[in-house]
Amino acid sequence: MPRSGTDRNLRLQGCGGHQGLKKYLAAIGPRTQGSAEPQGEPEEAHSASSGQAERVELPVGSNTTIVGLKNAVLKGGSLQVRNATNVIIRNLDVRDAYDCFPVWQPNTGGLGDWKTAYDTIWLSGASHVWVDHVTLSDKGHPDAEEPTCFARNYLRHDGLLDITNGSDLVTVSWSRFADHDKAMLIGSSDTASGDRGRLRVTLHHNQFESVVQRAPRVRFGQVHLYNNRYVVPSDDYRYSIGVSTESALYAENNAFHTPGHIEVADLVKSWNGSAFHQTGTLFNGYPVDLVAVYNAYNSGSERDLTEDVGWTPTLHTKIDSAETADREVARGAGAGRLP
Numbered sequence: 207m208p209r210s211g212t213d214r215n216l217r218l219q220g221c222g223g224h225q226g227l228k229k230y231l232a233a234i235g236p237r238t239q240g241s242a243e244p245q246g247e248p249e250e251a252h253s254a255s256s257g258q259a260e261r262v263e264l265p266v267g268s269n270t271t272i273v274g275l276k277n278a279v280l281k282g283g284s285l286q287v288r289n290a291t292n293v294i295i296r297n298l299d300v301r302d303a304y305d306c307f308p309v310w311q312p313n314t315g316g317l318g319d320w321k322t323a324y325d326t327i328w329l330s331g332a333s334h335v336w337v338d339h340v341t342l343s344d345k346g347h348p349d350a351e352e353p354t355c356f357a358r359n360y361l362r363h364d365g366l367l368d369i370t371n372g373s374d375l376v377t378v379s380w381s382r383f384a385d386h387d388k389a390m391l392i393g394s395s396d397t398a399s400g401d402r403g404r405l406r407v408t409l410h411h412n413q414f415e416s417v418v419q420r421a422p423r424v425r426f427g428q429v430h431l432y433n434n435r436y437v438v439p440s441d442d443y444r445y446s447i448g449v450s451t452e453s454a455l456y457a458e459n460n461a462f463h464t465p466g467h468i469e470v471a472d473l474v475k476s477w478n479g480s481a482f483h484q485t486g487t488l489f490n491g492y493p494v495d496l497v498a499v500y501n502a503y504n505s506g507s508e509r510d511l512t513e514d515v516g517w518t519p520t521l522h523t524k525i526d527s528a529e530t531a532d533r534e535v536a537r538g539a540g541a542g543r544l545p
Contacts, residue, residue: 231355258306262324266293274298274541281346284324289331296338299541300326302346304362319358325365329373336377341541342366343384350385361387365420369427370394374404382413382540389417393425396451396478401426408522409434411531413539414446423448424455424479430519432458433531435539436473440465445472447496449479454515457496458525459486461532470494471503474511481515488528 264280266272266287271294274280284303287293303324312318326342329335344363352360366383368391369376383389390409393401405427414421416439422429436446446462449455462473470489474482474496484496501510526534538545 262303266290268292272298285327287329287332287335291333293335295340297541297544299341301343304347308361310356318356320361322361322364325368327367329369329376330371331373333374337381338379339541339544340381344386348385349387365391369407372401372404374406377408378412380411380539383417384415387418388420389414390420390422392422392427392429396425411535411539413535418442419444420448421446423450424453425450426452428454428517430456430522431460432525434460435532435535436462438462438464438468443468445475447474449476449482451478453479454481454517456515456519457484459528459531461488461528464490470499474500476508476511480509480512482511483513483515486528
């Protein structure tokens, strides 16, 4: 792998430098050990990086409120709300939760892919959580500038905000998710049946800007998705809303802005999920029916989506028109924009 600006990033992060990375990649590559754990000097470098967790992971306990002052930035940290309740995180720019040694998974996606640690914010077994006017991004070390290793982009970042392991009663509002691959995962796996009846999440007045996928992707959860603004990237875009196992998404009055080659049917993707209610969606300023377009486009290849999600949201703020929300979110979402 050629040298690049990544070398300097590695040294700054204490990741072992170019030679340590080169040996690590050689040890775990598809031509050597595949998915086996690397041994010897590469593993020593990898083990040394495990101390990174002590620098990166920032636990947040119950009955905690974190409110950033003007221009407050948390760089290189991962806020982790584990098995905690009654937590508020507001007005904070959290960026670049950077993983020194991502794990190569040779059987993922057919060609293999990288798996990283450290979500920028991670809710695990958490309840009664409010995340408001927060900006989440990879600013400083964007994955788009990382090299290609084993024919895949060498990702250094995991989710921006993941909500997993039975978390419940969560609201994410007026926040900005920017310049990232996997933005938000709600429900960690198709087999996490303990999540049934939990993962009740409201997402409103957020901006998803240049996000490749997972905005959000949902398993099991009842998710109310209203008045959000999507600015879809030109390159490497996969989808915005992921309908997965036993999920029940209720989407109202969201606005999408896309480049010319992105079609309405590209906005939604289904994995073993079928329940998706939507109304009031705008696509580049025009009203569209996401479910009808998805079903027509995928007719004969995937099972249809159904608008019967088994529930109707009742606990929410005023739901604006998509046009109004589009304007207000553009100027009001993110850190530093508290009313």
